[in-house]
Every structure is written in structure tokens, then in C-alpha cells.
Amino acid sequence: MNVTPANHTPPVNSATVSATLNAWFLANARDLPWRRDGFGAWGILVSEFMLQQTPVNRVIPRLEEWLARWPTPADLAAVPPGEAVRAWSSLGYPRRALWLHAAAVQITEFHGGVVPSDLDDLLALTGIGDYTARAVAAFAYGHRHPVVDTNTRRVIARAIAGAGEPAPPSRGRDLEAMGRLLPESAHEAALFNAAIMELGAVVCTSRSPQCDLCPIRNACAWRAADYPEYTGIRKTVQKKFEGSDRQVRGLIMAELRGAHRSVTDAEIMTLWPDPAQLRRALASLVTDGLAIPAADGYTLPE
Secondary structure, rough: OOOOOOOOOOOOHHHHHHHHHHHHHHHOOOOOOHHHOOOOOOHHHHHHHHOOOOOOHHHHHHHHHHHHHHOHHHHHHHHHHHHHHHHHHOOOHHHHHHHHHHHHHHHHHOOOOOOOOOHHHHOOOOOOHHHHHHHHHHHHOOOOOOOOOOHEEHHHHHHHHOOOOOOOOHHHHHHHHHHHEEEEEEEEHHHHHHHHHHHHOOOOOOOOOOHOOOOOHHOOHHHHHHOOOHHHHOOOOOOOOOOHHHEEEEEHHHHHHHEEEEEEEHOOOOOOOOHHHHHHHHHHHHOOOOOEEOEEEEOOOO
């Protein structure tokens, strides 16, 4: 950790924190496509689907390809859902591609092809949870909503609560904590949502926080307390990928995406040495609607 001794300055008020972070963000924010003027609500919605547990550097080229092919919800809704799954490729969690396709159909049929701005309307779309709905409403439409992701929670835990890590997610607690920091101005609030996420992503990182570079270091309760160890409840750690059902699902999906035809049961059984695990992974893909049984094997959804 790159730090200088804490000066034990009492935390400043929320207005000062938000103003300081917003000024820092305007001067230091990464140039990301979805932050550019005129990017549009559809592009922001697609980016939020892609960014779920996928690194930014992998998302950017895929997002550009996706929007070049399907620049509007209606363009995506006009193709079979299997095409969305095929284009999703290595982004992971291919159900998100199915959900995004379903959301595009709903936007086209019920909202005139325009991504809605209302939280309830957004939440009614397939695959859109509280975070994504709030992110689209705030970043695409400038509405004043607290938006909380993993990075936001870490910054609040350290700077405000004085803990090295956030407790496991709690929608009510997390939104309340962010809401207390949110500026009254809708424009400043949207900017602050992005700024605190950015701080957590590039400065107040999980493993190597760069405290000397932090614009709110003198307001940080964790730093003022000399960085105490976190002793609270920890989130469940995901099992390793190698050898997991997730890996086997990925192998089957790669075969289905590349075939452009039905993949036979015999072909699928050559993909992994454990037949029972293969059957289990295949059954889960069928349940998720990603592998569709056909007369001669399995296909992507049509």
C-alpha cells in the first residue's frame, strides 16, 4: 500500500467529499465510450450488461462491435436470440445475451424502440436489476438516483465507515449510505455516482489502494484510524474456474456458437472427460434456454 502517515483530520462533510471527488473525476476520468457525449441510452444499457463481472478492457471492443451490428434495440430484436448468444462469445454468463435480446424486444414492442428512463419501466425489462436500472436512469438520462456497485461500496466502507472492506451487499443499507453522500443537483449526483465508482476502480482498489493519490485521503476514516483490519462478515468466495461446471458450460457453448448447425450428443460428449459433469452442465444450459434440444442434437435458441 502506498501511503503517507495519516493526519487524523476529522472527516469532512458529504458536500465537500462529493465536490472534491467530482472535480477529481472531471480532471482524471478514463476515456470510456459510455462516458462520451451522445453515446445514448441503448449503448449505456448494453455496456452495463457487458460490464457485469467482465473487465473494461475486454468489454470495449465487444461493445463497439455489438453497437455497429445492432445500433438500436429494434435491430437486435429483429434477429433470433441465438445470434445474440453467438455474438456474446467470451464475455461470460451467456444468459445475459438472452436477457439483453429479450429486453430489446420489450423496448421495441412496449416503448417505441426507446430505452425507458423510469426506474419501474427499466426494472420491468428482462435481465435488468436494481443496479442496472439506476445506472441507466442516472447516466443516460441524468436522473438523481444513488447507484451502487462493488467499487462504490468499498470507497464508502473505507472513507465513511472506516472499514478495510465492505460488508456483504445489502440493498437498503448500501443505497442509504450512498444517498447520504449524493449531491442535491441531478447533474452533480450523476457525476458523483461515476466519480466514486472511478475512485474505487483505479485508486481505492481492493488489494493495492493508492492512498497518496486519493483526493479524499484527508477525509478517509479508514486512513485516520491507521488502516484497521476488517473483522466483519466476508462474502462467499467463488470456486475456481478450472475444472468447474462453469468451464464445462463454456466448452459446450463454444461448440454451439461455432457450429451453425445442430451439435450432436456424441460430439458434445467428446468435450470433457467426465460424462456425468458434461451431462450436468448440458442440462443446466437447457434449463437456462441456451441449448435447445433438436432432432439431431442441440442448437442455440432460434
